[in-house]
Amino acid sequence: xxxxxxxxxxxxxxxxxxxxxxxxxxxxxxxxxxxxxxxxxxxxxxxxxxxxxxxxxxxxxxxxxxxxxxxxxxxxxxxxxxxxxxxxxxxxxxxxxxxxxxxxxxxxxxxxxxxxxxx
Amino acid sequence: xxxxxxxxxxxxxxxxxxxxxxxxxxxxxxxxxxxxxxxxxxxxxxxxxxxxxxxxxxxxxxxxxxxxxxxxxxxxxxxxxxxxxxxxxxxxxxxxxxxxxxxxxxxxxxxxxxxxxxxxxxxxxxxxxxxxxxxxxxxxxxxxxxxxxxxxxxxxxxxxxxxxxxxxxxxxxxxxxxxxxxxxxxxxxxxxxxxxxxxxxxxxxxxxxxxxxxxxxxxxxxxxxxxxxxxxxxxxxxxxxxxxxxxxxxxxxxxxxxxxxxxxxxxxxxxxxxxxxxxxxxxxxxxxxxxxxxxxxxxxxxxxxxxxxxxxxxxxxxxxxxxxxxxxxxxxxxxxxxxxxxxxxxxxxxxxxxxxxxxxxxxxxxxxxxxxxxxxxxxxxxxxxxxxxxxxxxx
Numbered sequence: 001x002x003x004x005x006x007x008x009x010x011x012x013x014x015x016x017x018x019x020x021x022x023x024x025x026x027x028x029x030x031x032x033x034x035x036x037x038x039x040x041x042x043x044x045x046x047x048x049x050x051x052x053x054x055x056x057x058x059x060x061x062x063x064x065x066x067x068x069x070x071x072x073x074x075x076x077x078x079x080x081x082x083x084x085x086x087x088x089x090x091x092x093x094x095x096x097x098x099x100x101x102x103x104x105x106x107x108x109x110x111x112x113x114x115x116x117x118x119x
Numbered sequence: 120x121x122x123x124x125x126x127x128x129x130x131x132x133x134x135x136x137x138x139x140x141x142x143x144x145x146x147x148x149x150x151x152x153x154x155x156x157x158x159x160x161x162x163x164x165x166x167x168x169x170x171x172x173x174x175x176x177x178x179x180x181x182x183x184x185x186x187x188x189x190x191x192x193x194x195x196x197x198x199x200x201x202x203x204x205x206x207x208x209x210x211x212x213x214x215x216x217x218x219x220x221x222x223x224x225x226x227x228x229x230x231x232x233x234x235x236x237x238x239x240x241x242x243x244x245x246x247x248x249x250x251x252x253x254x255x256x257x258x259x260x261x262x263x264x265x266x267x268x269x270x271x272x273x274x275x276x277x278x279x280x281x282x283x284x285x286x287x288x289x290x291x292x293x294x295x296x297x298x299x300x301x302x303x304x305x306x307x308x309x310x311x312x313x314x315x316x317x318x319x320x321x322x323x324x325x326x327x328x329x330x331x332x333x334x335x336x337x338x339x340x341x342x343x344x345x346x347x348x349x350x351x352x353x354x355x356x357x358x359x360x361x362x363x364x365x366x367x368x369x370x371x372x373x374x375x376x377x378x379x380x381x382x383x384x385x386x387x388x389x390x391x392x393x394x395x396x397x398x399x400x401x402x403x404x405x406x407x408x409x410x411x412x413x414x415x416x417x418x419x420x421x422x423x424x425x426x427x428x429x430x431x432x433x434x435x436x437x438x439x440x441x442x443x444x445x446x447x448x449x450x451x452x453x454x455x456x457x458x459x460x461x462x463x464x465x466x467x468x469x470x471x472x473x474x475x476x477x478x479x480x481x482x483x484x485x486x487x488x489x490x491x492x493x494x495x496x497x498x499x500x501x502x503x504x505x506x507x508x509x510x511x512x513x514x
Contacts, residue, residue: 038342039199041175041183065308067178070266077262084264092311113261 054106
C-alpha cells in the first residue's frame with residue numbers, strides 16, 4: 001500500500017506543478033487579449049463512422065455540415081432516424097432512393113435505441 | 120448563512136485540493152491508453168498538462184461541454200472552460216469592419232461601430248447561460264435525438280457591454296414594435312439551411328438583456344460570439360444569439376426554423392402545432408463536489424454546487440442523503456445577481472466508512488422545486504431532474 005501511496009504523491013506533486021504553471025501562464029495572458037487557440041478537449045464518442053454497408057453514403061451526406069460524432073453518440077429508432085434524414089434532405093442533402101435506404105439501414109443497425117438508462 | 124460560508128471556506132482548501140487532484144489522477148488513469156502504462160510514465164504524462172476540461176460532444180460545429188471538475192473550480196466559469204454550442208461554422212468577423220445595425224420599426228435607424236459600443240460607461244453583469252439541451256443525455260430514454268449533453272452545458276460569466284434597452288431608446292422604438300430580432304453572421308455550409316434568426320419579446324428586451332463585447336474582462340472570444348453577442352438572463356442559451364450583426368424591431372416574432380420548429384417542448388400528449396417555446400430557465404442545481412465515485416476521508420464531508428432559476432429567482436437548495444426521504448438546507452455563498460447562479464454548500468458528518476448517495480434539490484421563489492425526474496420531451500430539452508452523486512467515505 002505504501003509504495004503506491006508514494007507514487008501517488010509524486011503524481012499529485014507533478015500535476016500540481018504543471019497546473020500552477022498553466023494557471024500562471026493563463027493569468028499572464030488574460031489581461032492582454034482573448035486566447036486565439038481553441039481550448040483543449042477530450043473526445044468521448046467514436047470520431048469516425050464504423051465499417052459497414054452504408055458507411056460511404058453516411059460520410060458523403062452527413063460530413064458536409066457536421067462531424068461524425070453528432071451521429072455516433074445518438075441512439076434512435078427507425079422513426080427517429082427517418083425524421084432526421086428527412087430533415088437533412090429538406091436542408092439540401094441530396095440522396096438517391098437506393099442511397100437513402102442504405103443510409104437508413106446503416107443508421108438503424110449501428111445507432112439504434114439504447115438500453116434504458118438506470119437513474 | 121454567511122458565517123457558515125466563511126467557516127467552511129477556511130476549512131475547505133486542503134480537502135478541495137486533495138479531492139481535485141485525486142479526481143484528476145483518476146481521470147488520467149481512466150483513459151485506456153494511460154492506464155496500460157507504468158505509474159512513472161503516467162506521472163510524466165500527467166505533468167505535461169491537465170486532463171482537458173472540455174468534453175467534446177461534437178467536434179464541429181462545436182458542442183463542447185464543461186466537465187464537472189472544471190465547473191466546480193469557481194463561481195465564474197473561465198472562458199477556456201465555458202461550454203460552447205454553435206449551430207454552424209464559427210464566423211470570423213473583422214472587428215474594425217463590423218457594424219451593428221439597428222433597424223426595422225425604429226424612429227432613427229442606427230449603424231454602430233464596435234468602438235462606439237465600447238465607449239464608457241461599459242456596463243457589467245454576471246449571468247448564467249445554460250444550453251436548452253443540457254441534461255439531454257441523462258433522460259432515461261432508449262431513444263434520444265440530439266447532442267447527449269450531461270451536466271456541464273452551463274456556465275456563469277461576467278459580461279461587459281451595453282444594455283439593449285439603452286440602444287433601443289437611442290433608436291426610438293415605434294409603438295407597433297413588439298419583438299426584437301437578432302440577425303447573426305453564422306451560416307450553414309449548405310445555403311438551403313435556414314440561418315439562426317431568433318427574436319425575443321420587447322418587454323424582455325427592455326428589462327435586462329445585454330449586448331456583450333467582453334467576457335470575464337477580455338474581449339469576447341470568437342467561439343462565444345465575437346465581436347458582439349446577446350445575453351438574455353434567465354432564458355435558455357439559444358436566446359443569447361452570438362455574432363450579432365443587426366437588431367431588427369418587428370411587430371411579429373421571428374418565424375425562423377429555430378423559433379417555430381426547433382426549441383419547442385414536444386410532449387407526447389401535446390398537439391405538435393400547439394407546442395410551448397423553450398424560453399425561461401427551469402430551477403436547477405448541480406453538485407460539483409464530491410465528484411461521482413470520489414473517495415473521501417471519514418469526518419466532515421463538504422457538499423457543494425451551483426443553483427439557478429428562471430424569472431422567479433432562486434429561493435433555496437436542500438440536500439438529502441436518504442434518497443429524498445428527508446432534506447436539509449444548504450447555505451448560499453458570495454454575492455447574488457438576478458441572472459447569475461449561486462454557489463451553495465453544506466457539510467455532513469460521516470463517522471465511519473460508508474458509501475453515500477447525495478441528492479441536491481433547488482426550489483425557486485415561486486415555490487417550484489426541481490422534480491425527481493423532469494418530464495421527457497421529444498428533443499430532450501430542459502432536463503432539471505434532481506442530480507445524485509455517489510461517493511465513498513473511507514477510514
